[in-house]
Amino acid sequence: MVYFLFIVKSALKDLFKNKVRTFLTSLGILIGVASVVLLIALGLGLKEYIRTQFYNLGTNLVYVMRGKIFTQGGGFTGTAIGNVKFDEKDYLRLKKITTTEVVVPIFLKTATVQGDGKSESGNFYATTPEIFFTRNLEIDQGNLFTKANVDKKSKVVVLGPKIAEKLFSQKERALNRTVRIESQAYKVVGVLKLKGGGGFGTPDFDSFIYAPYKSAHVFNPDKIFTSFILKAKDEISIPTLKREAKEVMLRRYNADDISIADQAEFINTITSIFTALNSVLIGIGAVSLMVGGIGIMNIMYVSVTERIKEIGIRRALGATRRDILFQFLAESVFLSLIGGFVGLGLAFGVTLLIQRFFPARIDGTSMVIAVSVSSFIGIFFGVFPARKAANLSPMDAIRYE
Amino acid sequence: MTAIITLENIWKEYRLDEEVIFTALKEINLLIENGELMAIVGPSGCGKSTLMHIIGLLDQPSKGNIYINSKVTSGLTDNQLSTLRNEFVGFVFQQFNLINKLTILENVLLPAIYYRKKIDYNPRERALQLLERFGLISKINSYPNKISGGEQQRAAIARALIMEPQIILADEPTGNLDSKTGLEIIQLLKELNQKEKKTVVIITHDTEIAKQTKRIIKIKDGQILSSN
Numbered sequence: 001m002v003y004f005l006f007i008v009k010s011a012l013k014d015l016f017k018n019k020v021r022t023f024l025t026s027l028g029i030l031i032g033v034a035s036v037v038l039l040i041a042l043g044l045g046l047k048e049y050i051r052t053q054f055y056n057l058g059t060n061l062v063y064v065m066r067g068k069i070f071t072q073g074g075g076f077t078g079t080a081i082g083n084v085k086f087d088e089k090d091y092l093r094l095k096k097i098t099t100t101e102v103v104v105p106i107f108l109k110t111a112t113v114q115g116d117g118k119s120e121s122g123n124f125y126a127t128t129p130e131i132f133f134t135r136n137l138e139i140d141q142g143n144l145f146t147k148a149n150v151d152k153k154s155k156v157v158v159l160g161p162k163i164a165e166k167l168f169s170q171k172e173r174a175l176n177r178t179v180r181i182e183s184q185a186y187k188v189v190g191v192l193k194l195k196g197g198g199g200f201g202t203p204d205f206d207s208f209i210y211a212p213y214k215s216a217h218v219f220n221p222d223k224i225f226t227s228f229i230l231k232a233k234d235e236i237s238i239p240t241l242k243r244e245a246k247e248v249m250l251r252r253y254n255a256d257d258i259s260i261a262d263q264a265e266f267i268n269t270i271t272s273i274f275t276a277l278n279s280v281l282i283g284i285g286a287v288s289l290m291v292g293g294i295g296i297m298n299i300m301y302v303s304v305t306e307r308i309k310e311i312g313i314r315r316a317l318g319a320t321r322r323d324i325l326f327q328f329l330a331e332s333v334f335l336s337l338i339g340g341f342v343g344l345g346l347a348f349g350v351t352l353l354i355q356r357f358f359p360a361r362i363d364g365t366s367m368v369i370a371v372s373v374s375s376f377i378g379i380f381f382g383v384f385p386a387r388k389a390a391n392l393s394p395m396d397a398i399r400y401e
Numbered sequence: 402m403t404a405i406i407t408l409e410n411i412w413k414e415y416r417l418d419e420e421v422i423f424t425a426l427k428e429i430n431l432l433i434e435n436g437e438l439m440a441i442v443g444p445s446g447c448g449k450s451t452l453m454h455i456i457g458l459l460d461q462p463s464k465g466n467i468y469i470n471s472k473v474t475s476g477l478t479d480n481q482l483s484t485l486r487n488e489f490v491g492f493v494f495q496q497f498n499l500i501n502k503l504t505i506l507e508n509v510l511l512p513a514i515y516y517r518k519k520i521d522y523n524p525r526e527r528a529l530q531l532l533e534r535f536g537l538i539s540k541i542n543s544y545p546n547k548i549s550g551g552e553q554q555r556a557a558i559a560r561a562l563i564m565e566p567q568i569i570l571a572d573e574p575t576g577n578l579d580s581k582t583g584l585e586i587i588q589l590l591k592e593l594n595q596k597e598k599k600t601v602v603i604i605t606h607d608t609e610i611a612k613q614t615k616r617i618i619k620i621k622d623g624q625i626l627s628s629n
Contacts, residue, residue: 004513013502313498315561316459318487318515320480394461398498 011330014303015338022335023297028292029347029377030338033370035285037347040366043278047271054263057205058134058197062241062262064094064249065229068261084257086225092229093248099241102130104229107213115179115188122163124209126179126216132158132192134231135205141173142190149189150212157181158190161393162206174228184218186211222293238262241302255268289373292339300332300385311389312397316323332382333375340374402557404471405567405600406433411465413451413623426623429465433602435567437497438594440603440611443620450572452620453604456572457490458482470567473561484488489516491561493590495573497553499560506541506614516564524563535589551582558589568600569593575610587613596597 016023068082086105094103104127111124125131132144145156157179159167164174171191178185195205217223232241246260304311311324317329344367351360411429412556415421426447433439433456443449454460455467460476467474469489474482492498499508506528513524535555540548545556554574561569571590575583587610593599603614611617619626 003514010503017502254445303406309498310500313500314511314515315483315485316457316492316498317512318483318564320483323483323515393460395454398454398459398494 007330008196008334009235010327011334014331015334018241021299022338025295026292026335026342028288028295028338029171029336029374030343032285032287032289032292033340034346034350035288035368036282036373037283037344038350039142039242039281039360040277040369041351041360041362042354042358043282044276044363044366046274046357047279047362048361050223050361051267054267058136058229058231059263059265060232060235060238061134062100062230062238062260063246063266064227064245065259065261066257067259068256069261074305075272084253085222086228087223089129090249090252091225092230093251094245097230097241097244097248097292099232099237099244100230101233102134103232104128104130104134104231105213105225106131106227106229107216107224108226109219111161111181111209111219112166113179113181113209114116115174115177116169118167118209120163120166122160122207122209123221124211124216126211126220128212128213129138131210131229134229137182137195137205138193139190140186140193141172143376145212150214153214153217155184155186155215156189156212157186158192158210159188160192160204160206160208160210161194162186162204163209166193166207181209182219186215206395227335242312244397289377293336293377294390295379296332297336297381297384299335300328300382301388304328304385307389308392308400310396312342312394312400315392315394316398321350322388324392328386328389329379329382332386333378336374336378336382337371340370343374344370404432405435405469406536407431407466407468407471408456409466409468411455411462411467413455413460414449414463415499420527424623426455426462429623431602431625431628432513432530433568436594436598437616438591438601438603438614439616439618440605440614441618441620442605442608442611444606447620448623449604449620451485451623453572453602454570456602457461457492458486460557483515487512487565489566489568491552491564491566491569492556493557493561493569493571493574495576497545497557497577499553499556499567501544501545504542504544505537505548505556508556512560512564522592527536528559528563535559536582547628549582550578551585554578554582554586558586558593562593562599562608566599570602570604572604573606574607582619583610585592 066086091103091105094100107126110121112120112121128150129144129146140161144158145154150158159174161171164171167179168174168177174188174191177188179188198259230241230245232238242260242262249258249260314324348362351362356362408429408431411426412424413426414424417423429452432448440451451460455462459568477485503511509532511529512526513520520563529538532541535558537552537556537559540552545553569590574586574590578586590601590603591613594601597622603610605611617629
């Protein structure tokens with residue numbers, strides 16, 4: 001214990017004796033650790049954000065979509081739609097599945113919406129009132145449209161709060177006003193509560209326009225649906241629901257022409273893309289750690305040369321090669337750890353700052369990674385100079401001037 | 402008296418290049434007995450420091466054997482030699498060789514740090530006793546470059562004594578001191594020999610200092626010229 005404390009104290013004393021040198025040497029590690037931890041924090045925050053956004057849209061959802069959404073490798077194909085056209089028959093068949101609570105048919109199109117002399121582009125959802133339940137959307141002003149509205153083909157819309165505000169300056173003013181969707185007049189019967197989100201590629205549901213699907217047949221002469229959302233009774237039923245939905249859909253379509261996926265698949269695919277991107281950035285950060293390590297090795301070689309006489313004195317007094325090795329190794333590890341801890345602190349500070357406008361989170365793993373990587377660099381890059389010191393002949397060292 | 406160090410036909414050669422070999426020590430046969438106070442004298446470059454390094458196990462001879470308490474040291478590992486240096490020898494150098502970033506107390510305690518067995522006394526207490534005895538108790542927290550040369554050499558002697566070694570090897574211990582302080586240091590080494598029965602070997606070029614010892618070994622060109 002005395003020996004260990006002595007080694008630690010000696011190493012710290014040596015490092016603090018040359019404060020500027022210590023700071024400059026550990027700067028590489030500091031920058032490396034800070035950037036790696038920060039990038040991990042950003043990646044982690046982003047993943048969580050995406051996950052939260054998806055689960056905010058409702059739980060236990062299964063999506064039935066046209067085309068092949070996912071690639072074999074776990075990414076998105078980018079050419080999802082295909083030639084398939086879902087219709088009322090599919091809707092009715094899906095509704096017969098016992099494991100689903102609701103089936104929401106969707107006809108989605110990008111549309112120009114005009115109101116109060118302003119024009120905005122938004123996603124137009126022609127659907128049923130169940131969309132509000134499956135996506136946890138709540139009404140803020142007015143009412144949601146009803147099943148009767150669907151059956152009567154009523155030209156009514158429920159606006160997301162953002163698009164309502166954009167068109168009518170205040171969302172309260174949107175109620176009972178008329179909006180024109182591609183020359184068709186629709187009455188605004190409700191404005192939704194703010195849902196939030198919509199950043200980093202996730203859908204911004206606050207800017208969506210919802211209308212009874214039968215009222216939108218004017219834009220959709222073939223009366224098709226672009227997708228269905230099915231809500232499982234509980235999480236355990238999701239695989240069964242997926243299987244049953246697949247069975248239903250495969251009666252009419254080829255497996256390659258449709259996609260049936262749950263939220264987890266979407267989240268996993270999106271996060272795997274971000275993880276890959278993040279890994280590349282972390283790799284770039286790791287180069288800085290490597291450069292920092294080389295800096296430590298360089299300065300430790302200088303330190304050995306400067307202290308040859310001291311090594312000789314210690315050897316004369318009974319220090320073994322291992323004692324000298326430990327002494328120099330301790331210094332390089334501390335040098336690296338100082339950089340690591342300061343880098344970690346810096347990453348914490350920057351994370352706190354950027355949390356105001358970007359989701360980022362430092363977790364225990366990042367801290368463990370920072371400390372262990374710093375220690376590893378200290379040992380790896382310190383062992384060569386330390387071995388040089390340890391292998392000096394005591395006689396040559398003590399004679400060195 | 403019994404021999405604590407025996408040098409048997411010691412040679413030390415250095416290869417300067419492929420063809421030139423420099424012989425620093427030739428056929429050195431020397432017996433150092435327990436409790437002796439002796440001097441090894443000779444001009445600069447005669448090989449006396451090389452001899453001290455070999456006696457102090459800092460260097461290995463090219464030929465010949467060294468016996469410490471009748472045990473041959475050839476074949477000992479680097480770790481065993483380090484342990485032997487730690488336990489058996491106390492070094493006092495011309496340049497004092499204290500470590501500047503350590504305090505005087507830490508310098509004196511340094512050999513005890515490297516001792517791996519259990520010490521049957523408290524090294525800190527012993528260090529404080531030694532420093533008090535050498536008039537350095539007020540300097541225990543000072544750094545070597547803040548005290549005088551004489552004080553540094555006394556601290557170095559305290560460090561040499563912390564492990565209670567059998568032999569003190571002093572290489573030009575007065576070389577960096579004024580004559581008065583030098584005399585005090587020699588007096589201190591003589592006291593250690595007389596009162597504590599320590600074996601003291603002083604390596605010096607100064608015959609006046611050598612005369613204060615009981616036995617003088619004269620060296621020239623790497624060979625022992627005379628021994629009285």
